[in-house]
Amino acid sequence: MSEKPVEGKPVESKSTDSSVKPDAKDKTPSKSVETSEEKKLSNKELKELKKKEKAAKRAAQKEANGISPEQQEKLAEQKREKKQQQTTNSNLKKQLIQTVIKDDSKKKVPTLFSHLETREQRNAASPSISHIVHPAILSLALKISSYKIVGSIPRLRSMLEVFKIIIEGYITPSNTTLQRHLTGHLSHQIEYLKSARPLSVSMGNAIRWLKQEISHISLDLSDIEAKQILCEKIDDFIREKIDLSDRVIIETASKHINNGSTILTFGHSQVLENLFKYCALEQDKHFNLIIVDSRPLFEGKTLFNNLIETETSPNVDDLASETSSVSSRGPKSKPITQDHIKIHYVLINSLSSTILEDVDCVFLGAHAMLSNGRLYSRVGTGLIAMMCHARNIPVLTCCESVKFSDKVQLDSVTNNELADPEDLVSNINSKQPPKKKAFALEQFIKQIEHEKKNEEKSPKGKNNVNNKNKSKKDEDDKDKAPLSNWKDIPNLNILNIMYDLTPPEYIKKVITELGGLPPSSVPVILREYRST
């Protein structure tokens, strides 16, 4: 009885066949080969049949809903169009690659680092997509690429602020929902932002978080509500992951700075700057600070300047006494560098002479903590950590948990960021960070100069005397700046990388908002962080 309807409905017959088979196998092991072949066939057929069945079911449903087959076809077409729209992201990348401006200057990267993306490559495509980019992103990209905004946390904060502006001004296109379309929209903006500098680890983490939040927004909400919720969430993120984290970190770290102790730091880190200010202003500690600085960014000078700009607010008692005695003078406010923090400013080359003075501990900033416990930070950090470790000076690093990355890396060569080598050649004695122009402007200037040169060349060729003078002048120029034309020297390369990797054995403690940890605990934190 049961077999007849099975033959009539092939779908079910196969399924019953397959369900029967294991039994058959058990019973007749000699036939196992045959049965398995049968099974394979049946599986394939099964899938096809199931598809057909599903399609049939859908068609039936739609017909039941009152949609004719023709309408269905239209819908399908619309879907295909949508899919194409969704793939614009990858199309964009293709476009970028195709529109790379073939620069006449050869790629000048040392062979060891030739796998890294150069600034030219990053920038090559940016003009071609700038029309779909929000103006706030354009200005942010410019600030980041010219090192006006530098450092992992400032970059993250400004990026999130800009995202808020974008979300507030976002209007969902008619045939999609915010949850689906906004992520793609943001991806374009991020793609452009990447052309300024590669995203920092913290920015990557924040973007991942934001995309997840967007997808979690319930479909029932109106756009305005959804946008409001997103903006609030971004604000919360900034407050929780940056501001409050920093405060916790500072409170923990300030225990390591005592009255009269000597602290060494390298470059500029936002949380460390706040730490020093906190110790001076709120805890009224007096200490020595050795700022180690390096070319070409001179971030130590930024820290120095920022410390000078923070001034002690005069105490109320002092104020009262002062006003009573010398009424004409206003309240005096001194920069904290005058009486609280004694600053010793050195460049990295004098490290070994400096470190021999009794340094009590070293505070280092972080770009990222990698999951194998290595600290990825501004180039030079590793050298300092190594020297201090060799002299038994404790090395501490302050790092918010947004900077934790699940990547692993073993040396600084495999993954790094290439900066513009021109920064190392031009203005070698300026002692200031390079003043960068926008990439497009630079290219424009280059083009004009090139045209000018061509114009000059044509009349110059006529008389040789002029030529000789020129070549003499060239020689003079060479005496002034031997590397002004370094791009024309085939065997010469200039390497300007941004980061290096400090092994975990040099780091005594990583101070995060979750407390002080050894570097080996980074993966633990990552897991906990992921699970919440």
Added chain:
Amino acid sequence: MVKELTIEILALVDPVVDKLKRHQLSGDKTIALEISQLLMRVISAARWNSPFELIQIIRQVGKTLNTAQPKEIITGNIVRRVLAIIRDEVEEEDQDKDQTMMNSIFSLLSTQKPDKKIYQQSKKQSSDFRSIIIQGIRDLVDEITNVNEGLENMAVDLIHDNEILLTPTPNSDTVLKFLLKARSKRKFTVLVTENYPNGIEQAHKFVKTLADHKIETVLIPDTTVFAVMSRVGKVIIGSNAVFANGGCLSNSGVSSVVECAKENKTPVFAVAGLFKLSPLYPFNRDDLIEVGDSGKILNYSDFKLVDNVDLVSNPLNDYIPPEHIDIYITNIGGFAPSFIYRIVLDNYKPEDTHLD
């Protein structure tokens, strides 16, 4: 006992003292040559009755030069080398005179207080003596001028094909010659640190010269040393002075580079001419390190920073302890740092280690 220098000699010495004080002599080799030329002139101008008087005069000149520039080791080295030449000559004459009566044990007992009357030289003797000493100094000058030749010959033995070298001392002419010589036989890459702020111009010139000689050259900032050290095959450094314990003086920043090399087990070799070896011991590190213009670190015009800074320092040198160097390459061969004291003994007399 200490005689003041006569006016004729002071007239010779003073211009050199001024040049030293003003740092007008740049480069160790120039200083070495200048000093040996000066001593040659002093010896031809000086009057003396016994060789010991001459030794006193030279010591006096050495002291004057040392006070002019106490942190310059090379001047002292050359003075001591010349003193050693004179003493050798005296000993030889000594041996000629009393070959017959002296045996070694007796000489041990008796030469403690040499009878100075023996050394009263006649006029003819003293002019012979003078010409012998001057010939000795000429040989020294030759040695200094040709210092690179001996060094270069070792280059090929130390570098293999496609090796990556790193040099943190781009101001060293010796390193440059060494690399150029090695290029004739080997193909390699050189990483050169910038040496900011004191040697950056020289570094750029150095890099350009290397690249013009078809050596793959990469200029790196001083900070990048740690990042690339794992890829470096050998570190090659130039030195300003080598001490008897095997330590040496080099540019500021080199100390951290060699420490980094040690951490990565990368071999470090130092190149130095024989004239850079000094019989002194580096007892106090601070005495050795010269401090330069702090305006190179913070612009004086940057008054806001200058006003608020407690200390800015710009050391010009670094002391490198012997354990951070694997071998020294000199024009007479390669030596371990622990062996340097022997070479020093060969070239200097222990009596002259302290000129005071």
